Amino acid sequence: MSAAPTRKLELGRVGEAVKRVDAIPKVTGEFAYSSDLFAAGMLWGHTVRSPHAHAGVVSIDISKAVGMAGVHAVLTHEDVPGDKRYGLEFADQPVLAFDRVRYFGEPVALVAAEHPEQARRAAEAIEVEYEPLELVVEPERAADQPAIHPQRWTEGHGYRDDPRANVVRDMRIVRGDPDAEGEVSVEGYYELGIQDQAFLGPESGLAVPDGEGGVDIYVATQWLHVDRDQVAPCLGLPKEQVRIHLAGVGGAFGGREDLSMQVHGAMLALHTNRPVKMVYTREESFFGHVHRHPARIWAEHRANRDGKLVNVRMRILLDGGAYASSSTAVTSNAASFAVGPYAIENALIESTCVYTNNPPCGAMRGFGAVQTCFASEAQMDKLAAALGMDPVELRLRNAMAPGDALPTGQKITGSMPVADVIRKAAALPVPEPEELPRDPIRLPGGAGNTTRGEGVRRGVGFAVGFKNIGYSEGFDDYTAARVRLFADAGGELVAEIHCAAAEVGQGVTNVILQTARTELELENVMLAPGTTAAVDSAGSASASRMTWMAAGAVQAACRAVRDELERRGGTLGEGEEIDLERIYRHPRTFPLDPETGQVTEGRAHVALACAAMRVVVEVDVELGLTRVVWIGTAQDVGKAVNPQAVYGQIEGGTAQGIGLALMEEIQTRDGLITNASFTDYLIPTALDMPPVDAELVEDPEPDAPYGVKGVGEPPTVVSTAAVMSAMRAATGRELDRVPVKPDDICLPEGP
Amino acid sequence: MNITVTVNGEPHQAEIWPGESLLFALRERMGLPGSKNACEQGECGSCSVLLDGRLVCACLVLAVQADGHEVVTVEGVAEDGELHRVQDAFVQTGAVQCGFCTPGLIVAAVDLLRHTPQPTDDDIREALSGNLCRCTGYAKIFDAVRLAAGQA
Numbered sequence: 001m002s003a004a005p006t007r008k009l010e011l012g013r014v015g016e017a018v019k020r021v022d023a024i025p026k027v028t029g030e031f032a033y034s035s036d037l038f039a040a041g042m043l044w045g046h047t048v049r050s051p052h053a054h055a056g057v058v059s060i061d062i063s064k065a066v067g068m069a070g071v072h073a074v075l076t077h078e079d080v081p082g083d084k085r086y087g088l089e090f091a092d093q094p095v096l097a098f099d100r101v102r103y104f105g106e107p108v109a110l111v112a113a114e115h116p117e118q119a120r121r122a123a124e125a126i127e128v129e130y131e132p133l134e135l136v137v138e139p140e141r142a143a144d145q146p147a148i149h150p151q152r153w154t155e156g157h158g159y160r161d162d163p164r165a166n167v168v169r170d171m172r173i174v175r176g177d178p179d180a181e182g183e184v185s186v187e188g189y190y191e192l193g194i195q196d197q198a199f200l201g202p203e204s205g206l207a208v209p210d211g212e213g214g215v216d217i218y219v220a221t222q223w224l225h226v227d228r229d230q231v232a233p234c235l236g237l238p239k240e241q242v243r244i245h246l247a248g249v250g251g252a253f254g255g256r257e258d259l260s261m262q263v264h265g266a267m268l269a270l271h272t273n274r275p276v277k278m279v280y281t282r283e284e285s286f287f288g289h290v291h292r293h294p295a296r297i298w299a300e301h302r303a304n305r306d307g308k309l310v311n312v313r314m315r316i317l318l319d320g321g322a323y324a325s326s327s328t329a330v331t332s333n334a335a336s337f338a339v340g341p342y343a344i345e346n347a348l349i350e351s352t353c354v355y356t357n358n359p360p361c362g363a364m365r366g367f368g369a370v371q372t373c374f375a376s377e378a379q380m381d382k383l384a385a386a387l388g389m390d391p392v393e394l395r396l397r398n399a400m401a402p403g404d405a406l407p408t409g410q411k412i413t414g415s416m417p418v419a420d421v422i423r424k425a426a427a428l429p430v431p432e433p434e435e436l437p438r439d440p441i442r443l444p445g446g447a448g449n450t451t452r453g454e455g456v457r458r459g460v461g462f463a464v465g466f467k468n469i470g471y472s473e474g475f476d477d478y479t480a481a482r483v484r485l486f487a488d489a490g491g492e493l494v495a496e497i498h499c500a501a502a503e504v505g506q507g508v509t510n511v512i513l514q515t516a517r518t519e520l521e522l523e524n525v526m527l528a529p530g531t532t533a534a535v536d537s538a539g540s541a542s543a544s545r546m547t548w549m550a551a552g553a554v555q556a557a558c559r560a561v562r563d564e565l566e567r568r569g570g571t572l573g574e575g576e577e578i579d580l581e582r583i584y585r586h587p588r589t590f591p592l593d594p595e596t597g598q599v600t601e602g603r604a605h606v607a608l609a610c611a612a613m614r615v616v617v618e619v620d621v622e623l624g625l626t627r628v629v630w631i632g633t634a635q636d637v638g639k640a641v642n643p644q645a646v647y648g649q650i651e652g653g654t655a656q657g658i659g660l661a662l663m664e665e666i667q668t669r670d671g672l673i674t675n676a677s678f679t680d681y682l683i684p685t686a687l688d689m690p691p692v693d694a695e696l697v698e699d700p701e702p703d704a705p706y707g708v709k710g711v712g713e714p715p716t717v718v719s720t721a722a723v724m725s726a727m728r729a730a731t732g733r734e735l736d737r738v739p740v741k742p743d744d745i746c747l748p749e750g751p
Numbered sequence: 752m753n754i755t756v757t758v759n760g761e762p763h764q765a766e767i768w769p770g771e772s773l774l775f776a777l778r779e780r781m782g783l784p785g786s787k788n789a790c791e792q793g794e795c796g797s798c799s800v801l802l803d804g805r806l807v808c809a810c811l812v813l814a815v816q817a818d819g820h821e822v823v824t825v826e827g828v829a830e831d832g833e834l835h836r837v838q839d840a841f842v843q844t845g846a847v848q849c850g851f852c853t854p855g856l857i858v859a860a861v862d863l864l865r866h867t868p869q870p871t872d873d874d875i876r877e878a879l880s881g882n883l884c885r886c887t888g889y890a891k892i893f894d895a896v897r898l899a900a901g902q903a
Binding site: 019020022023024026027028029030031032033035036038115117197198199200201202248249250251252253279281282439441442447504505506507644645647648651652653654655656677678679683684685686687689691692 | 768770778779782783784785786787788789790791792794795797824825826828829834838839841842843845847848849850851852853854857873875876877879880881882883884885886887888889890891892893
């Protein structure tokens with residue numbers, strides 16, 4: 001564990017372990033989440049969804065629903081006041097389906113009623129005639145099948161030209177001599193299923209008409225301003241008439257980057273001139289947001305006998321599902337970080353994402369790097385075995401360091417302590433095997449009492465992972481903060497901070513307050529509610545960027561206010577105030593060359609963060625059941641703004657990686673989700689989580705305020721790979737698909 | 752139809768539709784949204800309440816079944832305006848992130864310590880295994896329960 005903070009706690013400056021400011025309302029039940037909101041005269045909105053994965057919409061008959069008890073509105077695509085399509089990066093997704101539906105659960109119509117049950121019953125009375133279309137559900141075949149989008153939405157955006165049908169993005173990284181031979185070569189083929197963010201707070205919000213044609217939307221989201229920029233055109237309103245306010249967010253993990261009920265709720269509210277609340281059920285939530293891309297990855301690693309990697313060749317196929325969302329960036333990330341944090345001279349990495357009629361995929365914690373880390377770290381273990389070399393030693397021998405180049409040719413100029421995190425994670429003491437007999441709760445199968453220890457094998461695994469911090473490839477990535485400084489009734493200075501950074505549970509509220517206290521040397525600092533109405537954009541609470549960006553913006557605004565205060569003699573009189581807004585940008589990034597995937601000028605990624613992890617598992621090889629016993633990890637965090645929160649991110653991020661390794665998969669048949677519930681889609685419980693010994697490596701990032709890096713994603717990137725390394729050690733099997741199923745462990749291996 | 756439920760010591764009357772769950776009645780009829788609606792099928796424990804002293808998922812109880820009975824929700828756990836020691840321990844240990852699972856976990860942990868004042872780690876894990884948390888990985892939740900039990 002890192003050294004205890006030395007500065008005094010009650011003030012809560014940068015670097016101190018401070019209690020979350022929202023913790024007390026959250027433990028008393030007073031914190032208002034987006035599904036808790038209420039307004040006088042409120043109606044309940046409900047979404048009618050497609051039962052087909054791909055079908056033409058022949059007709060929609062709402063006549064039976066319109067007159068039903070309590071029903072105030074029934075809306076279809078004909079009622080969309082403005083643009084009929086929206087999208088995070090490409091406006092390819094209908095607000096409500098008009099000519100066809102492209103995925104199971106796609107919104108087709110809306111109802112508002114006085115009681116949610118009335119709304120559901122009216123929804124059942126809406127008659128939609130569909131004409132099933134050819135299904136595109138096998139990503140390998142997608143490029144040879146009819147296009148599910150007649151328009152090529154992602155063409156003309158500077159990506160490599162690929163004329164095949166259904167290709168969202170096709171990307172190549174060609175480095176050095178892609179045919180370079182090594183003395184040893186290992187090959188593998190890997191698959192990952194679709195993972196769900198499974199945030200506990202369902203998609204929800206309240207839309208309130210303002211009586212002047214505009215609307216206020218209170219919603220759980222990751223990026224208020226990009227929501228507004230998508231919602232306003234669909235409503236046919238200027239941006240000023242659409243105000244998005246952050247309601248309490250019950251977790252996000254990427255799944256709230258795209259819109260859910262925002263436009264729908266606003267349409268119903270404007271149509272009925274009453275507040276409308278929408279709350280998705282858990283089943284609906286599986287259709288209500290994008291998921292982690294399922295992937296198929298072929299990899300070949302060539303190395304010399306001394307263990308030095310010579311050439312890495314990988315082909316990555318991502319299933320983007322029905323709409324683009326952030327798939328183009330995921331495609332690029334998967335390729336950019338495919339090799340892992342290892343220095344290589346030669347590489348050929350091809351990464352392709354296709355449209356299909358499977359559930360739409362987009363952002364989820366780790367964003368492309370999770371998938372390739374699983375494949376490339378399995379390859380590193382395989383290579384170590386082929387060389388007869390210790391897997392940790394092999395990784396150390398290839399560890400990237402400042403001055404080395406990524407496969408994209410980007411030279412590492414900032415912090416990159418790969419060898420340090422590897423050494424520290426490898427040095428964490430692995431617990432001794434616990435003796436038998438023992439309480440079955442501490443055996444694979446747990447309370448099921450399926451073994452007394454016979455058939456249980458122990459395995460220890462290791463992995464390393466990394467990814468980018470912040471938005472990349474030329475994206476204009478910025479965050480605004482506004483500080484209002486005034487004197488209270490007693491003459492004491494008070495600072496009110498405005499920043500639209502989404503508090504999604506990660507603790508950015510504390511980061512903002514700690515930064516302001518540090519910069520202003522003031523105790524009386526408060527954060528105003530996040531809204532598009534009071535401050536410019538904060539960008540998205542994603543890409544592990546929010547701590548860095550919010551700290552940068554708040555620091556800049558505080559320093560401007562402090563300078564102004566000094567100019568005014570250091571005090572403010574009654575009624576006097578200073579109110580300044582500043583925008584912070586991280587150093588500029590540039591696009592990659594579309595043909596070679598090499599950097600064009602400067603860097604494509606602003607900074608990187610890495611983590612190494614050691615895992616102990618016990619596997620009942622007769623039943624295929626697994627218990628993760630212990631996890632030790634060392635993570636590169638730049639500077640821990642709030643150590644307690646950083647440990648929390650590492651433990652929680654690790655849990656999600658364990659979930660992908662061992663249990664989490666959205667299952668589909670012909671594009672239809674068959675397990676849209678927490679009964680059938682399993683996430684780790686208190687009995688599934690091992691203790692996590694985490695060590696923070698603080699190697700300051702030179703370009704970032706206070707030297708911070710994001711900390712949310714690296715544990716998720718590395719943990720799936722690390723658990724699977726331990727699983728292979730325990731079972732002696734390849735286990736090249738996650739989540740691993742009991743059958744993969746205990747049935748005879750195929751030919 | 753009309754029901755009267757004693758919630759956190761106070762009688763609450765509500766006009767309900769018979770198909771409504773206790774969770775819906777608490778949240779939407781009685782102004783007590785502290786119990787959470789994460790799955791509404793008894794898998795996640797976010798709506799955990801005490802019904803006549805027994806830990807239940809409020810989403811699996813019909814509101815009419817609670818008519819004439821006593822319910823304690825997360826809003827009723829604090830005593831005399833002071834946080835319950837379990838609530839305070841969650842704040843101290845960093846066991847709260849997004850917090851959506853927190854109300855259910857608070858009620859479940861209060862229930863655990865009432866029956867088992869000195870739980871082992873296995874007791875804690877088993878008692879809380881019906882409460883899903885997606886943010887924390889549970890480590891700090893275990894710390895909180897140990898702290899509330901005076902073990903930390």
